[in-house]
Amino acid sequence: MSLLGSLFQRSFRHGVHPEGHKEATVDLPIQRVPFVQRYVMPMGQHIGVPAKAVVKVGQALRRGQMIAEAGGFMSTALHSPVTGKVVGIGPYRHQDGSFKPAIEIEADPYATQRIEPQPPKDWEAMTMPEFVAEVQQAGIVGMGGAAFPAHVKYSIPDTQHIDDVLVNGAECEPYLTNDHRLMMERPAALIRGTEILLRKLGAKRAIIGVEDNKPDAIEILRRHLGSRSNISVVTLPMKYPQGAEKMLIRAVYDREVPAGQLPRDLGILVNNVGTVVAIADWFDTGMPLIERVVTVSGPGAAYPANLIVPLGTPVREVLRFCGGLKDETREVVMGGPMMGAPTASLDVPVLKGTSGILAFTEAETRTGTEYPCIRCGRCLEACPYFLNPSRFARLARARLFDEMKGFHLMDCVECGSCTFACPSNIPIVQLIRTAKNNLRSRPNEK
Amino acid sequence: MKSNDPHLRLLPAPLLRQGMTTPSAMRDVILALLPAVIAGTWFFGLKALLVLAASIAGAMAVEWAFTPIEKRRNAIGDNSALLTGLLLGMTLPPALPLWMAFVGGMTAIGLGKVIWGGLGTNLFNPALLGRAFLLGTFPIAMTTWSAPGVGFFDLPSSLLALPFQSPVYDAVAAATPLGLMKFEQKGSDFLNLLIGNTGGSLGETSGLLLILGGLYLWWRRDLDWRIPVAIALAAVIFSSALYLADSAKYPGPLFTLFSGGFLLGAIYMATDPVTSPLTPRGAWIFGLGAGLLVVLIRVFGGFPEGMMYAILLMNAATPLIDRYTQPRVFGRGGETK
Numbered sequence: 001m002s003l004l005g006s007l008f009q010r011s012f013r014h015g016v017h018p019e020g021h022k023e024a025t026v027d028l029p030i031q032r033v034p035f036v037q038r039y040v041m042p043m044g045q046h047i048g049v050p051a052k053a054v055v056k057v058g059q060a061l062r063r064g065q066m067i068a069e070a071g072g073f074m075s076t077a078l079h080s081p082v083t084g085k086v087v088g089i090g091p092y093r094h095q096d097g098s099f100k101p102a103i104e105i106e107a108d109p110y111a112t113q114r115i116e117p118q119p120p121k122d123w124e125a126m127t128m129p130e131f132v133a134e135v136q137q138a139g140i141v142g143m144g145g146a147a148f149p150a151h152v153k154y155s156i157p158d159t160q161h162i163d164d165v166l167v168n169g170a171e172c173e174p175y176l177t178n179d180h181r182l183m184m185e186r187p188a189a190l191i192r193g194t195e196i197l198l199r200k201l202g203a204k205r206a207i208i209g210v211e212d213n214k215p216d217a218i219e220i221l222r223r224h225l226g227s228r229s230n231i232s233v234v235t236l237p238m239k240y241p242q243g244a245e246k247m248l249i250r251a252v253y254d255r256e257v258p259a260g261q262l263p264r265d266l267g268i269l270v271n272n273v274g275t276v277v278a279i280a281d282w283f284d285t286g287m288p289l290i291e292r293v294v295t296v297s298g299p300g301a302a303y304p305a306n307l308i309v310p311l312g313t314p315v316r317e318v319l320r321f322c323g324g325l326k327d328e329t330r331e332v333v334m335g336g337p338m339m340g341a342p343t344a345s346l347d348v349p350v351l352k353g354t355s356g357i358l359a360f361t362e363a364e365t366r367t368g369t370e371y372p373c374i375r376c377g378r379c380l381e382a383c384p385y386f387l388n389p390s391r392f393a394r395l396a397r398a399r400l401f402d403e404m405k406g407f408h409l410m411d412c413v414e415c416g417s418c419t420f421a422c423p424s425n426i427p428i429v430q431l432i433r434t435a436k437n438n439l440r441s442r443p444n445e446k
Numbered sequence: 447m448k449s450n451d452p453h454l455r456l457l458p459a460p461l462l463r464q465g466m467t468t469p470s471a472m473r474d475v476i477l478a479l480l481p482a483v484i485a486g487t488w489f490f491g492l493k494a495l496l497v498l499a500a501s502i503a504g505a506m507a508v509e510w511a512f513t514p515i516e517k518r519r520n521a522i523g524d525n526s527a528l529l530t531g532l533l534l535g536m537t538l539p540p541a542l543p544l545w546m547a548f549v550g551g552m553t554a555i556g557l558g559k560v561i562w563g564g565l566g567t568n569l570f571n572p573a574l575l576g577r578a579f580l581l582g583t584f585p586i587a588m589t590t591w592s593a594p595g596v597g598f599f600d601l602p603s604s605l606l607a608l609p610f611q612s613p614v615y616d617a618v619a620a621a622t623p624l625g626l627m628k629f630e631q632k633g634s635d636f637l638n639l640l641i642g643n644t645g646g647s648l649g650e651t652s653g654l655l656l657i658l659g660g661l662y663l664w665w666r667r668d669l670d671w672r673i674p675v676a677i678a679l680a681a682v683i684f685s686s687a688l689y690l691a692d693s694a695k696y697p698g699p700l701f702t703l704f705s706g707g708f709l710l711g712a713i714y715m716a717t718d719p720v721t722s723p724l725t726p727r728g729a730w731i732f733g734l735g736a737g738l739l740v741v742l743i744r745v746f747g748g749f750p751e752g753m754m755y756a757i758l759l760m761n762a763a764t765p766l767i768d769r770y771t772q773p774r775v776f777g778r779g780g781e782t783k
């Protein structure tokens with residue numbers, strides 16, 4: 001089976017092979033970070049419209065109580081990560097450097113912080129709109145990093161039907177092991193959540209796609225699945241960016257999602273393993289999304305770890321729990337090293353989309369000498385979308401943004417494979433982002 | 447309140463890079479060429495090394511002089527002028543007057559690269575452009591070959607000819623295998639072609655070592671294997687067809703592959719990333735075209751050797767090839783753009 005499997009391994013075309021660097025945390029069980037004094041919950045932790053606060057300053061809160069309701073359909077609720085009280089509502093430092101509206105909560109040092117388990121919800125009796133509203137109430141978003149509100153994916157128009165549920169356990173970003181550990185430690189919840197989605201969406205079958213660098217997770221999942229025939233695990237060869245939705249679909253089903261369309265147009269729903277576990281938690285125990293698994297790693301982290309972190313915990317407190325930063329740390333990235341974002345301050349909170357907190361040293365963050373493009377074509381062979389990154393970089397330098405649009409600039413998902421592959425050290429994906437932002441910020445254009 | 451936080455940088459992702467850089471790729475090519483250079487020195491003596499040095503010096507001098515001061519460090523450090531000088535030198539006759547080699551190096555970088563806007567912007571392979579210039583300007587000196595195997599320290603008087611003086615050749619000129627084939631319909635011993643013990647340009651003769659260097663580059667992933675393979679494929683098919691039609695008149699495929707500058711050109715010059723197509727499909731078209739042209743020029747043209755013009759002609763076609771071979775964008779049916 002494994003020999004046959006390796007001969008016919010399925011994957012997408014192009015992409016790159018960064019080193020995994022996962023060995024530091026891959027065998028460390030998930031630990032719980034103790035409660036700290038102060039939490040900050042930004043209203044906009046997800047893609048779309050920010051949530052609206054429903055609490056007042058001074059109000060006492062239970063852990064798991066809703067503190068902000070969805071601000072629209074493309075929005076989702078927020079819940080208090082601790083028992084305590086609201087001490088401020090206003091602008092707080094966000095990880096992108098700006099100040100964004102947020103709720104500051106002070107934990108009650110004498111509270112037990114225990115949530116009484118709720119009876120399982122009767123999700124089978126719910127209509128689809130009720131189910132979607134429940135997921136929105138629970139504040140569940142895509143946990144892979146983009147933080148796209150999950151309920152939006154479940155609101156399928158009447159003209160469409162989901163046949164396949166694809167659970168994304170690829171975790172192709174180097175250093176991160178949070179999904180890996182989740183699959184190892186909570187396989188039952190993962191399968192339960194998959195089952196709920198399968199039944200509610202009326203899908204025929206589900207596939208959990210896992211990269212072959214996690215054989216232990218694959219084995220545990222297969223053991224838990226037993227003789228179940230509607231859910232199966234598919235092993236994928238290690239490659240970046242396999243965890244990108246459309247690439248995963250290409251790898252598993254050998255189908256291309258047409259540009260400008262969504263996976264649901266092909267009858268496929270893709271969810272990250274963290275999202276699926278959050279679904280199971282909400283419907284089985286009534287636990288909303290108030291904490292998540294975060295990998296702390298990188299050469300600058302004193303003691304790398306996989307942690308359950310209450311949302312809103314300042315990055316500083318998370319790092320303090322695992323021994324702080326080494327002196328040689330030069331940069332702290334929220335998310336993975338390929339697509340994550342650097343943070344300028346350690347006082348920003350962990351958000352729903354924070355999959356990792358990675359500390360990097362001089363070796364990774366030196367700005368190497370940039371050489372002229374020698375047209376070697378490595379970026380073309382890296383781009384999973386078959387775009388021409390070298391041309392984008394050249395056009396962006398000349399500020400010919402409209403021309404770039406003609407070459408399908410907006411199809412780029414900014415995975416950074418081109419920049420990883422470039423021998424001349426050209427900041428290709430950064431130039432592409434500049435171009436996209438410029439085009440988006442123009443008036444009367446989208 | 448004093449913060450003990452490290453001073454955090456905000457370098458945007460991706461933070462990881464694969465290991466290879468442009469200077470290291472150039473260095474790999476130079477390393478791959480060294481065995482053939484040593485073989486050339488062995489067969490043609492010290493004069494080969496002097497010609498190489500003159501050509502490299504010319505290339506570096508122009509690169510240095512025409513690069514803005516603040517960019518000099520990088521421009522010299524990226525090894526590209528060194529490589530161009532070396533490649534040009536390897537295509538020159540061993541007894542070429544040194545000043546001509548120097549001028550050739552200057553032209554290669556000056557007209558072949560700097561004038562276009564520096565590394566990465568030129569249309570034609572700089573080393574071949576330099577050689578084409580020399581062949582047009584000094585046709586006699588560029589086609590006077592010396593036989594291999596003379597004394598190592600013998601320096602012919604032509605080598606040290608003063609600039610702008612017609613050189614006097616004191617050694618008896620030897621014909622190259624291609625010249626013998628073209629003008630006398632005589633073949634050459636295959637073993638000598640393989641190891642390089644024939645007349646010819648100082649770095650092009652040792653087929654075996656050039657192939658070994660090419661394998662090294664392929665192993666280091668510095669080389670687009672499609673281009674040499676396509677060139678060889680087209681040349682073998684075309685020359686086999688001719689050979690089968692009239693084996694007395696036309697050379698066979700093996701001779702085609704191992705004579706003249708075929709391997710040096712196919713492995714090290716046609717694969718210059720700057721002047722070859724970006725796309726894999728483009729690389730096949732480029733290679734097949736060059737392979738076809740080289741046989742066409744050698745057999746039906748006026749020159750015994752056609753590698754240089756074959757590559758230069760395909761260089762000119764590269765922007766066009768690139769334009770029509772862009773891959774289909776993911777999720778976009780038949781559109782190509």
